[in-house]
Amino acid sequence: xxxxxxxxxxxxxxxxxxxIRCGTCCMKGGPTLHEEDVTLFQKDILKRxxxxxxxxxxxxxxxxxxxxxxxxxxxxIKGQGKAWTCMFYDEDEHACKIYKYRPVECRALKCxxxxxxxxxxxxxxxxxxxxxKPDDGMLEIISAHEQRCAYKTxxxxxxxxxxSDSDKAVEKILDLLQYDHYIRPFLAEKLRVxxxxxxxxxxxxxxxxxxxxxxxxxxxxxxxxxxxxxxxxSRPEQAAIKPH
Ligand code: SF4
Numbered sequence: 001x002x003x004x005x006x007x008x009x010x011x012x013x014x015x016x017x018x019x020i021r022c023g024t025c026c027m028k029g030g031p032t033l034h035e036e037d038v039t040l041f042q043k044d045i046l047k048r049x050x051x052x053x054x055x056x057x058x059x060x061x062x063x064x065x066x067x068x069x070x071x072x073x074x075x076x077i078k079g080q081g082k083a084w085t086c087m088f089y090d091e092d093e094h095a096c097k098i099y100k101y102r103p104v105e106c107r108a109l110k111c112x113x114x115x116x117x118x119x120x121x122x123x124x125x126x127x128x129x130x131x132x133k134p135d136d137g138m139l140e141i142i143s144a145h146e147q148r149c150a151y152k153t154x155x156x157x158x159x160x161x162x163x164s165d166s167d168k169a170v171e172k173i174l175d176l177l178q179y180d181h182y183i184r185p186f187l188a189e190k191l192r193v194x195x196x197x198x199x200x201x202x203x204x205x206x207x208x209x210x211x212x213x214x215x216x217x218x219x220x221x222x223x224x225x226x227x228x229x230x231x232x233x234s235r236p237e238q239a240a241i242k243p244h
Pocket of ligand 1: 025026029030031077086087088089090095096097098099102103106
């Protein structure tokens, strides 16, 4: 994915007092969703394949451009292909395709005055469990996946690369990445999850987010090979949670 710069236009134009429909905020990425946004799923405005999950422990950028570790999961609207631009933004029309029903963060964001946006960000975020029926078995499988592929486990293995047994650390990292990679299609089929909704159910693949640790993988046959990223500045998989 292309890394968004997330500079706030309002900071360059302090005199702005209203939206000029420049589209900058929508092109910096879709919003993260809050509890109030559950109604958008109930009304079929949003579907589970329109969003993905940022899992606990994932590294994201906050509104101040700082990298933070998520203490709780968040659900975020997908971008357009490999770009961060919100999937609902129509660049030709400079318009939101779901404007009447846009999520609460979008309603609150005024790039010239972030108070409303910050107030919304402090409210509880939507969780996967808000969108999954408690009795369909999916939550148990998500919980098992969370335990097996937790970011704290991956982080601990990455730290091991600096230790005396780096080979073992590499083995541990690759084990996690391969498990996550191969279990997704298997579980998706078992749970009858739409292929496009897999990143909602299990979060983004570890083979993608491993970049937040300055590493990447290449596939060799059925296995992966772990490598350092060429340059720390090209760590594109840190999803920005705000401005959306
Ligand atoms: S949902 Fe609409 S207003 Fe919100 S970021 Fe996407 S295009 Fe922009």
